[in-house]
Amino acid sequence: MPVNAASTAAPRPLVFAGFPASSWAFALRIWLAMLLALYVSFWLELDSPSSSALTVGVLALPTRAQGMEKAGYRLLATVIGVMASIAIAGTFSQTDGLLLAVLGICVGLCTYVAGMLDGNRAYAAALCCITVALVAIEQIDTPLQVFQTGVARGAAIGIGVIAVALVNEVLAAPNYHPVLANRIETLHRRVTDLAQGAEPASAPAAASLLHDIAALRPEIRTLATEASIGAARTEAARSALVEIVNALSLGRMLAALPAVSPATAGLVATARSWLRTEIGRTNAAVRDSLDALHEGTRPSHAWHAPLYRSRRIATEAAVRAAISFTLIALFFVLTGWPATDLCLSLVAVILALGSTTPAPRSFTLVAVMALPIASVLAGILKYVVFNGVSEFQLLAIGLAPVVIGLALLITLPNPMLSSLGRLVLVFTIAVLAPTNPQSYDPEVFLVTSFFACLSAVLSFAAQMLLPPLPGDRKIRFLLGEARRELDHLGRGRTRHLAPEEAAFRDAARIEQVLTANGAAPLDGKISAEAMRYFDQAEALRRCHAELDRLQRGPLAGAAQQAENALAQRNGGAILAAAEALRLAAARSRLSADAAIAMLIPASSAFAPSQASGRGERP
Incomplete structure (x- = not known):
């Protein structure tokens, strides 16, 4: 009934x-x-x-x-x-x-x-x-x-x-933790709904979601004063936010996979399978952190949420x-x-x-x-x-x-x-x-x-x-800093943060870009540029992290070839390096699925259409 x-x-x-x-x-x-x-x-x-x-x-x-x-x-x-x-x-x-x-x-x-x-x-x-x-x-x-x-x-x-x-x-x-837990759960549902949409999420929608996630960062520290278990709840809330940004980043990588062709069918299938598995693991980590937030226990993995x-x-x-x-x-x-x-x-x-x-x-x-x-x-x-x-x-x-x-x-x-x-x-x-x-x-x-x-x-x-710093100038500074950090990443620098924590830091920068003009709406082109830098930085960090694990072993040569392709910012060269890594792994009977799964979205992030939007050499 x-x-x-x-x-x-x-x-x-x-x-x-x-x-x-x-x-x-x-x-x-x-x-x-x-x-x-x-x-x-x-x-x-x-x-x-x-x-x-x-x-x-x-x-x-x-x-x-x-x-x-x-x-x-x-x-x-x-x-x-x-x-x-x-x-x-x-x-x-x-x-x-x-x-x-x-x-x-x-x-x-x-x-x-x-x-x-x-x-x-x-x-x-x-x-x-x-x-x-x-x-x-x-x-x-x-x-x-x-x-x-x-x-x-x-x-x-x-x-x-x-x-x-x-x-x-x-x-x-x-108490504040029930309110904060409800807001984090709402953000997680929004990320899940965005990833399950029939069409890839637009840059303004993704940027708005990152803004809302990063905006909660100052509030999670308040939980430390709520009770004796406040510090554990702070860690749980912080870890949940970092994992939600991680889930959004992986979802964008999955949506950005190139179209399947006879030459790339195996690579794209490997990347799609690995990314779906990783997204499922990340969503489970978010739920684990939310459970820890409700119960007042420490999460299984405590992430830092650095501020930009x-x-x-x-x-x-x-x-x-x-x-x-x-x-x-x-x-x-x-x-x-x-x-x-x-x-x-x-x-x-x-x-x-x-x-x-x-x-x-x-x-x-x-x-x-x-x-x-x-x-x-x-x-x-x-x-x-x-x-x-x-x-x-x-x-x-x-x-x-x-x-x-x-x-x-x-x-x-x-x-x-x-x-x-x-x-x-x-x-x-x-x-x-x-x-x-x-x-x-x-x-x-x-x-x-x-x-x-x-x-x-x-x-x-x-x-x-003497007017305060104009919003458009703030945005220009922030995007210029993002561009310079991306250049350093291409040369293998600035790897002092884990990719998940660095992604949250980039989300905090996007939050500042979106609030630079106060309540005034932001131009969609600015959101698209900010999200392009976010996607490219995430692809580089994750590729470097996975390739570093292969530098000592039989796949070191193929991993170095992939690093060289990443330094060139050439989508075709990155795709070719991924294929070479797959063949080398098959000959050595080793698994390089994680590195391949990161290289394929990176090849899309640095495709000529993306590079030309930044004025870069394809």
Whole structure:
């Protein structure tokens, strides 16, 4: 008897006011954690209790693992930033112009490091710059207070981290590994469906899939903080991603096999049989890693998932950030305005955080929109809702609608609205600056709000005057680096990574190519060129790996002939070398199926039609 599809459908989540219950639970946790952090900071009479509330806003992430990993990097970056602030203030406190130049260099250096990292590690590099800004710049006229300010900031951040951890534990914040496992399983199904399609996958479809796979890399490290078995789950998730890229690469090789002819029938049959077997083995390895992820055990084979970063792109971004900060600092020196330390600090915050995003100017534009909204919300809270009161209970009630509402906005799937909600939440707390007792001086509030908004406007103006590295130039750099690496591979160099791990690194480069223009769609020709380099690099690496195994033995001569053909990038010569290797293996009664199976797709990858697309000699 058939089962009713409606009866087997997953239950619909509870929804209230357009948001699911999980979003409301998340918003409630953020509000409670912020209240706990403020209460403890007031009780301990810290100098900067608002820093603890800001920490809660920064760590407003839906799962326990995501928040804890970011918290760890926030604590580490704060310690490094405070030490750097003490060193900078102690050395350059009496040299105003030189101090601003050193701070500009610090902004550029942190931006460079952030450009060479990803995820929360990039955030930590940016936070080092932010800490220097908030500690050293705001105490630029009182350098003897730098140490005390740094210690107070560190204590407040520690309280914020503990508050988030405690509330997440008591209210049972969800774990992240089920969500991540479901996303990896979805990617595996997409790769399988792509390989089973009637037509070979298009370059844009394959590039988009590689982008989605590589984009998960920063998130798998969060599992290490989830539980005692988090490290095992991290290895399992990382290995699954590498194997999925491996399966996609093998599937493209299978689809690219040349048409069968009487002269190549045996070679193509050998390659097709071996590739299908290898794809089956790779899919089994993906399932094994996913099982290990669910169970919290280590996978049978732990792969590394190396990150690709362009030093040239990171360097140019760093130089632009340093120059932008220095120009804004010079603007304030020339105007002679008082109390501009807050503005300079926020400029450093915006430039540093923008360096961790694919589109820094878009981030700055969101900050330009967020700061006036945050100033208005802070003004309403201070002069309408609180209106002179100092009781903590009223503070808790007054903060509830703002914090919960903005936390709900963070949970929206729209990246623009989610980013706006997070920035408005953080900036509202920064402008409000809760203290005990609360200050209600309207002049201080107006000056703070004005300079906060001015910092975002000046940052955007500096980026208009000295624009961030354009997306098309980033793409040109990335594709040029891929081309040079391919040339080195043809000469037998750069083999320090296993082919599977190198494929993931290439996938990370494709992910950066696709995100270089932000949300703008990418030209199909660029996707095709990026995937051509990916396919050719994979073919070379795998051929070299298999031929290296034959260099010591009866097949060494035939293997060297194949290496020479690969160095020529000649599809016909590679095919002839594969036939010679097959005959040599038959005479020696040895198996060279793996090497032959890699040489045949390589002959297609370097066929004249492919080489001419790169401007190479056939």
